Amino acid sequence: MLNREIPLCPAARCEPGADLLGVVQPSGRIAFLPAGVRVDEEFSQLALLSAPSSNVRFRYSSPCAESACLHWQGQHCAALDEVRAHLAPFAETAAPSCAIRPQCRWHQQAGDAACAVCPLVITDLMAVEEEMADHAVGPADRPISPAAAMPPPAG
Ligand code: SF4
Secondary structure, three states, X not given: OOOOOOOEEEEEOXXXXXXXXXXXXXXXXXXXXXXXXXXXHHHHHHHHHOOOOHHHHEEEEEEOOHHHOOOEEOOEEHHHHHHHXXXXXXXXXXXXXXXXXXXXXXXXXXXXXXXXXXXXXXXXXXXXXXXXXXXXXOHHHXXXXXXXXXXXXXX
């Protein structure tokens, strides 16, 4: 059982106990899901075997690991700083409906400015790049958010 008092990371790894936060659409934008879609052992195992990486096709949330995560700096999540820097030109004006907002680490850090770029984040850029190379996808066909993708957080 997860401790729901801890702020939630909105770009977590796929692992048992995490929640499925959203699904990456063909446009590269996230379609957020209602709360309560939990990753179980079976889903996690299937996701591990899937290609491309499940972190390219889905977004997950789980309790923020804070100092145990390589993105944690001082008292904040530096991954959000990176995401905002890369995606500022694409920031959206309306915050999406999102099930974890009251507990979201990124929203606690930057408010609606985080939500303006969050739907454009794909957690695992490396797998995206590999898939594009395999299928010889041109730059014009790339998802909107490759610059925002980041290495998976520790956890
Ligand atoms: S940054 Fe905003 S949209 Fe993204 S997970 Fe957090 S609350 Fe939801």
